Amino acid sequence: MDLQLADEVAVIVGGARGLGHAIAAAFLAEGTKVAIVDRDAETPAIALDLDRSKASQAAGFIADVTDFTAIQRLAAEIRDRFGRCDHVVFAAAIGSGKFGFPFWKLDPSDWDRVLRVNLIGAANVAHAFAPGMAEARAGTMLFIASVAGQIGSQTDPPYSASKAGVINFAQCAAKDLAPFGVRVNSLCPGMVKTALNRSVFESWAARQPEEGRPAYEDWAAEKIRILVPLGRWQSPEDIAAMAVFLASRKAENITGQTINVDGGYVMHS
Ligand SMILES: NC(=O)c1ccc[n+]([C@@H]2O[C@H](COP(=O)([O-])OP(=O)(O)OC[C@H]3O[C@@H](n4cnc5c(N)ncnc54)[C@H](O)[C@@H]3O)[C@@H](O)[C@H]2O)c1
Known part of the structure; x- marks a missing residue:
């Protein structure tokens, strides 16, 4: 399917690792130019490595999403460098590093950094990029949220609440940007093997007696067996395929939606 994304420009925030990295690779495979923004010091090298054509299709920029001044400066720099900015994907996130069940096992101070990131x-990212997109009267924004933001997940309450906030803000942004022809959606992965997913297991494991504690793979397999109707992991490529589709004109009537790529974990009636 030709998604007609060649020569457009996508900014992938949190694109150095995990799902953001897979999304960056998927845009590059469509011929889209990609700017990766991440706090990871290796981001410029990671972007170069992804750019298999070696034709300056990708560039990496180091910034922390909590620093609005830095993100705003980067938005201008990326426009100068690539001449346009058509798509923004926000894939950066952290967990609290603690395990709930119940939420008061965490400390109120555990909420701050999670909500800030x-x-x-x-x-911050939406504020920095929206004015340019509104002016261009075209483009898409995609927020990578989570099924946890829709189900009152007890696993990591600050993380779940932050994701519910992201979903709600994406709806607000979709309404505000629709008159300018800019579409905004949330994409919710289910279970994907990344550092973030493993950290949930590690937070849980830290609270279990060592004896009889399952390995990550077994713990996850059981969770998937109980919760996921299709009974399978999602892959980074599953998430990336949806991200690229949502950016394309094939999805031109899709905005303000919360799209689950989760093997059926969350179903709305
Ligand atoms: N992996 C899963 O099972 C899963 C499930 C549901 C939702 N998600 C969501 O998918 C998205 C990607 O997660 P992932 O699993 O790939 O995680 P990951 O930890 O592998 O990657 C996250 C990336 O975000 C970057 N990042 C973190 N904090 C940042 C900051 N302050 N400023 C700039 N960059 C920052 C990291 O450096 C990293 O490159 C997140 O929004 C996550 O909540 C993941």
Whole structure:
């Protein structure tokens, strides 16, 4: 399917690792130019490595999403460098590193950094890029949220609440940007093997007696067996395929939606 994304420009925030990295690779495979923004010091090298054509299709920029001034400066720099900015994907996130069940096992101070990265970071990115997209009267924004943001997940309450906030803000942004022809959606992965997913297991494991504690793979397999109707992991490529589709004109009537790529974990009536 030709998604007609060649020569457009996508900014992938949180694109150095995990799902953001897979999304960056998927855009590059469509011929889209890609700017990766991440706090990871290796981001410029990671972007170069992804750019298999070696034709300056990708560039990496180091910034922390909690720093609005830095993100705003980067938005201008990326426009100068590539001449346009058509698509923005926000894939950066952290967990609290603690395990709930119940939520008061965490400390109120555990909430601050998670909300600042996952929710305020998303708002910072939207504030920095929306004016240019509105002016261009075209483009898409995609927020990578989570099934956890829709189900009152007890696993990591600050993380779940931040994702619910992201979903809600994406709906608000979709309404505000629709008159300018800019579409905004949320994409919710289910279970994907990444550092973030493993950290949930590690937070849980830290609270279990060592004896009889399952390995990550077994713990996840059981969770998937109980919760996921299709009974399978999602792959980074599953998430990336949806991200690229949502950016394309094939999805021109899709905005303000919360799209689950989760093997059927969350179903709405
Ligand atoms: N992996 C899963 O099972 C899963 C499930 C549901 C939702 N998600 C969501 O998918 C997205 C990607 O997660 P992932 O699993 O690939 O995680 P990951 O930890 O592998 O990658 C996250 C990336 O975000 C970057 N990042 C983190 N904090 C940042 C900051 N303050 N500023 C700039 N960059 C920052 C990291 O450096 C990293 O490159 C996240 O929004 C996550 O909540 C993942």
